Amino acid sequence: MKKIILLALSVMIFASANSFAGGIDTLKKNGYTLIVSGNDENFDKELTQKLINTFFIVYPKLSKEYNKNTDKVVTFFIDTAYHGVAATGDGKVVFSAEYMTKHKTDIDVVTHEVMHIVQGYGETNGPWWVTEGIADYARYKFGIANAAGNWTLPEYKATQKYDNSYRITARFLAWIEAKVKKGTVKKLDDVMRRHAYNDNTWKDITGYSVEDLWKKYSENPAI
Numbered sequence: 001m002k003k004i005i006l007l008a009l010s011v012m013i014f015a016s017a018n019s020f021a022g023g024i025d026t027l028k029k030n031g032y033t034l035i036v037s038g039n040d041e042n043f044d045k046e047l048t049q050k051l052i053n054t055f056f057i058v059y060p061k062l063s064k065e066y067n068k069n070t071d072k073v074v075t076f077f078i079d080t081a082y083h084g085v086a087a088t089g090d091g092k093v094v095f096s097a098e099y100m101t102k103h104k105t106d107i108d109v110v111t112h113e114v115m116h117i118v119q120g121y122g123e124t125n126g127p128w129w130v131t132e133g134i135a136d137y138a139r140y141k142f143g144i145a146n147a148a149g150n151w152t153l154p155e156y157k158a159t160q161k162y163d164n165s166y167r168i169t170a171r172f173l174a175w176i177e178a179k180v181k182k183g184t185v186k187k188l189d190d191v192m193r194r195h196a197y198n199d200n201t202w203k204d205i206t207g208y209s210v211e212d213l214w215k216k217y218s219e220n221p222a223i
């Protein structure tokens with residue numbers, strides 16, 4: 001615990017020495033480089049600092065858990081012209097300046113997005129709902145401020161389906177990890193990265209088809 005606090009402090013001290021000032025900041029720590037820039041002069045500096053700090057806390061952990069060969073250099077761009085939440089491709093995360101300004105506590109958007117870099121599936125043959133479900137599962141497991149951001153996994157409802165993606169799939173994955181087979185997400189992530197997803201993937205990993213897993217989940221969805 002003490003070690004974690006010290007680590008978080010050192011990240012903050014390190015990062016604050018290079019505060020984002022409207023230009024391009026290049027931050028380095030423990031073998032990882034984060035290049036930060038944006039086009040919003042008025043973007044909250046403290047918030048930029050939080051995005052940076054979150055990156056240096058979660059990215060090494062995600063890399064260690066899922067993919068040690070992930071990109072060592074990541075780019076953040078805070079964009080006034082992007083009106084979604086955030087989007088990631090080719091080692092670059094584009095954050096909506098508008099969304100982040102309106103949702104300053106939703107800091108683990110970083111965790112979800114940089115998980116996409118760690119996933120690095122490229123043109124995978126696997127379904128997109130698995131990709132997004134795993135990214136939200138990673139946010140659930142490794143996020144540093146989910147509660148403060150009012151971000152939780154939604155309770156099971158009968159109208160849901162495993163391929164609803166994002167948090168619904170993430171909760172299903174959390175249930176599989178807790179009740180059926182620990183390590184499923186790591187295996188699924190690996191299959192997706194190797195472009196080896198097929199109709200038997202869920203059965204190969206857990207012993208059950210995805211339909212059977214969902215049926216069991218719907219009958220007793222506690223996690």
Ligand SMILES: [Zn+2]
Nearest residue numbers: 112116132135
């Ligand atoms: Zn995503």
